[in-house]
Amino acid sequence: xxxxxxxxxxxxxxxxxxxxxxxxxxxxxxxxxxxxxxxxxxxxxxxxxxxxxxxxxxxxxxxxxxxxxxxxxxxxxxxxxxxxxxxxxxxxxxxxxxxxxxxxxxxxxxxxxxxxxxxxxxxxxxxxxxxxxxxxxxxxxxxxxxxxxxxxxxxxxxxxxxxxxxxxxxxxxxxxxxxxxxxxxxxxxxxxxxxxxxxxxxxxxxxxxxxxxxxxxxxxxxxxxxxxxxxxxxxxxxxxxxxxxxxxxxxxxxxxxxxxxxxxxxxxxxxxxxxxxxxxxxxxxxxxxxxxxxxxxxxxxxxxxxxxxxxxxxxxxxxxxxxxxxxxxxxxxxxxxxxxxxxxxxxxxxxxxxxxxxxxxxxxxxxxxxxxxxxxxxxxxx
Amino acid sequence: xxxxxxxxxxxxxxxxxxxxxxxxxxxxxxxxxxxxxxxxxxxxxxxxxxxxxxxxxxxxxxxxxxxxxxxxxxxxxxxxxxxxxxxxxxxxxxxxxxxxxxxxxxxxxxxxxxxxxxxxxxxxxxxxxxxxxxxxxxxxxxxxxxxxxxxxxxxxxxxxxxxxxxxxxxxxxxxxxxxxxxxxxxxxxxxxxxxxxxxxxxxxxxxxxxxxxxxxxxxxxxxxxxxxxxxxxxxxxxxxxxxxxxxxxxxxxxxxxxxxxxxxxxxxxxxxxxxxxxxxxxxxxxxxxxxxxxxxxxxxxxxxxxxxxxxxxxxxxxxxxxxxxxxxxxxxxxxxxxxxxxxxxxxxxxxxxxxxxxxxxxxxxxxxxxxxxxxxxxxxxxxxxxxxxxxxxxxxxxxxxxxxxxxxxxxxxxxxxxxxxxxxxxxxxxxxxxxxxxxxxxxxxxxxxxxxxxxxxxxxxxxxxxxxxxxxxxxxxxxxxxx
Numbered sequence: 001x002x003x004x005x006x007x008x009x010x011x012x013x014x015x016x017x018x019x020x021x022x023x024x025x026x027x028x029x030x031x032x033x034x035x036x037x038x039x040x041x042x043x044x045x046x047x048x049x050x051x052x053x054x055x056x057x058x059x060x061x062x063x064x065x066x067x068x069x070x071x072x073x074x075x076x077x078x079x080x081x082x083x084x085x086x087x088x089x090x091x092x093x094x095x096x097x098x099x100x101x102x103x104x105x106x107x108x109x110x111x112x113x114x115x116x117x118x119x120x121x122x123x124x125x126x127x128x129x130x131x132x133x134x135x136x137x138x139x140x141x142x143x144x145x146x147x148x149x150x151x152x153x154x155x156x157x158x159x160x161x162x163x164x165x166x167x168x169x170x171x172x173x174x175x176x177x178x179x180x181x182x183x184x185x186x187x188x189x190x191x192x193x194x195x196x197x198x199x200x201x202x203x204x205x206x207x208x209x210x211x212x213x214x215x216x217x218x219x220x221x222x223x224x225x226x227x228x229x230x231x232x233x234x235x236x237x238x239x240x241x242x243x244x245x246x247x248x249x250x251x252x253x254x255x256x257x258x259x260x261x262x263x264x265x266x267x268x269x270x271x272x273x274x275x276x277x278x279x280x281x282x283x284x285x286x287x288x289x290x291x292x293x294x295x296x297x298x299x300x301x302x303x304x305x306x307x308x309x310x311x312x313x314x315x316x317x318x319x320x321x322x323x324x325x326x327x328x329x330x331x332x333x334x335x336x337x338x339x340x341x342x343x344x345x346x347x348x349x350x351x352x353x354x355x356x357x358x359x360x361x362x363x364x365x366x367x368x369x370x371x372x373x374x375x376x377x378x379x380x381x382x
Numbered sequence: 383x384x385x386x387x388x389x390x391x392x393x394x395x396x397x398x399x400x401x402x403x404x405x406x407x408x409x410x411x412x413x414x415x416x417x418x419x420x421x422x423x424x425x426x427x428x429x430x431x432x433x434x435x436x437x438x439x440x441x442x443x444x445x446x447x448x449x450x451x452x453x454x455x456x457x458x459x460x461x462x463x464x465x466x467x468x469x470x471x472x473x474x475x476x477x478x479x480x481x482x483x484x485x486x487x488x489x490x491x492x493x494x495x496x497x498x499x500x501x502x503x504x505x506x507x508x509x510x511x512x513x514x515x516x517x518x519x520x521x522x523x524x525x526x527x528x529x530x531x532x533x534x535x536x537x538x539x540x541x542x543x544x545x546x547x548x549x550x551x552x553x554x555x556x557x558x559x560x561x562x563x564x565x566x567x568x569x570x571x572x573x574x575x576x577x578x579x580x581x582x583x584x585x586x587x588x589x590x591x592x593x594x595x596x597x598x599x600x601x602x603x604x605x606x607x608x609x610x611x612x613x614x615x616x617x618x619x620x621x622x623x624x625x626x627x628x629x630x631x632x633x634x635x636x637x638x639x640x641x642x643x644x645x646x647x648x649x650x651x652x653x654x655x656x657x658x659x660x661x662x663x664x665x666x667x668x669x670x671x672x673x674x675x676x677x678x679x680x681x682x683x684x685x686x687x688x689x690x691x692x693x694x695x696x697x698x699x700x701x702x703x704x705x706x707x708x709x710x711x712x713x714x715x716x717x718x719x720x721x722x723x724x725x726x727x728x729x730x731x732x733x734x735x736x737x738x739x740x741x742x743x744x745x746x747x748x749x750x751x752x753x754x755x756x757x758x759x760x761x762x763x764x765x766x767x768x769x770x771x772x773x774x775x776x777x778x779x780x781x782x783x784x785x786x787x788x789x790x791x792x793x794x795x796x797x798x799x800x801x802x803x804x805x806x807x808x809x810x811x812x813x814x815x816x817x818x819x820x821x822x823x824x825x826x827x828x829x830x831x832x833x834x835x836x837x838x839x840x841x842x843x844x845x846x847x848x849x850x851x852x853x854x855x856x857x858x859x860x861x862x863x864x865x
């Protein structure tokens with residue numbers, strides 16, 4: 001039955017209605033905010049365009065060569081003269097406007113930095129210093145927010161600000177992986193391949209993601225990275241060692257064989273030795289044959305399988321009989337692997353596999369059937 | 383005390399129970415909204431520093447096996463497989479499992495991809511219906527395609543065969559009619575590379591109705607011009623961006639959609655793969671992964687990627703939507719009953735003490751409480767015992783929370799991925815967050831309540847799902863989901 005509403009009731013209802021209206025208001029505000037944001041982006045884009053045109057001119061502008069006996073700083077004075085009007089203009093702005101312009105300016109310089117080389121690139125780096133952006137970024141590397149530190153690390157690399165090297169080296173030990181990864185990449189840009197030494201020395205527990213990022217960098221250096229990778233085989237961090245082994249096999253440089261053989265025979269961890277076996281197989285060097293053969297009966301399945309697969313990759317007929325001896329002892333999945341390895345060991349291995357294939361239909365003929373099909377002998381497999 | 387007095391007392395007690403329940407549930411929702419906001423913000427920032435293209439460039443990117451079960455999909459199977467073969471990723475294989483289709487699905491695949499019967503050995507690690515043959519393509523362009531022909535056993539069985547056939551450690555289970563973003567695999571593989579404890583990652587599923595789809599790719603995101611799909615867009619935002627994102631933050635995510643999920647094969651084999659005897663095999667698998675990992679004391683993580691990775695076609699008629707919701711609810715009920723041991727069990731950590739109770743009390747029983755609540759109001763009104771003030775108050779506050787939660791989920795999308803670029807679409811989504819409380823919400827509640835009845839009767843089927851197809855002007859396909 002309907003009774004007059006008490007004051008507490010009216011308060012709660014009013015609160016709920018106001019709160020609902022508040023949410024609706026926020027939604028409307030969001031739609032308006034979206035439209036305003038679009039407007040702001042449009043304005044920023046225009047400003048970006050203006051600065052892009054201006055800096056394109058400043059970077060391409062021919063400067064008179066300094067006198068023969070002029071100090072090196074004479075060039076910098078010329079650069080200073082180029083940007084003096086912009087600096088003066090920025091000084092005249094309100095703090096808010098200046099911040100907006102500096103933000104866009106920084107963006108333009110960073111974007112340009114990625115496409116420039118030679119004197120224009122040097123000029124741009126100088127501009128970056130002159131506007132105080134490098135100092136700002138180095139300070140941002142100490143921010144308490146990881147995303148600000150990561151962004152600063154990335155930007156220091158993009159503008160090739162060498163003053164940031166020591167800060168970036170320190171950032172390799174940052175608590176957040178994104179900061180470490182950005183610092184790594186920037187150091188590579190600033191220092192080149194030699195940065196790998198520092199990276200491998202300082203880095204601990206590389207995640208697979210970091211390894212993917214690093215692998216692209218290392219593959220870009222190819223054989224120039226080999227000495228650093230070999231050096232990293234002695235690292236106390238397992239992830240660094242595993243990554244170095246993987247990269248050495250990907251690069252495929254013959255100088256890596258002996259250090260990898262050393263890892264295979266002396267490393268205390270079997271998973272590392274298995275990785276070395278796998279890498280030696282990819283390198284395909286005959287010197288690895290004996291050490292690999294001694295591991296095909298290992299009690300550790302990872303090491304054993306890697307050694308078998310590696311022997312298949314090297315493809316020496318000498319491995320056929322020892323592999324064949326393992327054949328009957330192993331379970332079906334391992335037998336597939338052994339058959340695959342034998343089939344790759346030259347004519348001798350292939351004929352062994354063909355002989356098995358011609359036998360009475362059995363599990364063994366099915367295994368070699370699959371292997372022959374994999375190798376492209378479709379008719380024989382059938 | 384008369385009978386009527388007793389009834390009245392019971393109903394009034396229920397009314398107060400409902401209020402208490404409502405307060406607890408909505409406080410939980412508010413907590414989730416806040417947690418999701420934090421998680422999404424972290425994800426956005428974190429991802430701005432990871433160049434996913436490296437996964438395509440690197441030589442050490444782990445390969446992935448994509449499993450696509452197909453049943454009577456002759457009209458669409460070739461296009462779907464071609465679209466899967468065009469994904470932007472390093473090394474991957476596409477394993478299509480023909481689950482004993484009665485139409486020409488297999489024949490079409492054989493013709494189109496020049497398949498031959500392979501000698502590849504089938505070594506099952508998980509029990510499943512027999513495999514009739516494995517096919518490979520003679521064409522080098524399709525050398526990463528494997529087609530498995532097997533006896534009909536349902537989607538779960540087909541996926542188990544796929545797991546058995548797959549060569550690689552990472553398994554991506556998808557629905558044959560899912561549309562994947564070109565970089566979908568890159569996005570879901572990344573969490574595995576960042577955390578070696580990761581065993582499963584789910585991706586967000588979005589509604590493609592109204593979007594422009596060309597060659598199996600969503601190229602323009604728009605809202606449908608029909609009501610039902612828009613309601614579902616808001617619902618999906620709520621479920622994925624708010625619910626799942628929050629649970630993954632607590633490592634208590636209990637569901638990875640069957641439409642798109644990436645799993646570690648070894649973990650899947652260890653727990654025995656998908657169960658055949660449930661309609662919610664996707665949820666059941668994830669709950670089992672949690673259960674077994676905790677029982678075996680293995681450190682693990684199950685995560686969720688809020689980036690749009692997969693698009694699906696939502697039902698546009700109430701009849702089909704009701705079947706879908708009914709099936710989802712039966713699946714949830716099944717998973718909760720199978721793993722009832724975990725409920726409120728401290729040995730299962732956050733899953734036993736928080737996730738399971740939440741899914742049982744809020745997700746599973748919520749519709750029942752709501753439905754009984756409506757009935758109570760009607761009965762109390764008939765008995766002239768309704769406290770009008772409390773009822774009005776309750777409905778206003780309920781509306782406020784409903785709107786707040788829906789609008790909050792839309793806001794999460796707006797601050798993060800902004801896949802609906804038009805202000806009109808955003809305004810529509812926000813307004814549907816309000817409108818859905820008048821009718822649509824009650825309808826879905828009824829369908830879910832009905833699921834209990836169907837479950838009790840032993841209904842196990844999926845129901846027939848008619849799909850219109852994504853690309854305008856293309857054939858209409860009817861997909862028999864019932865197995």
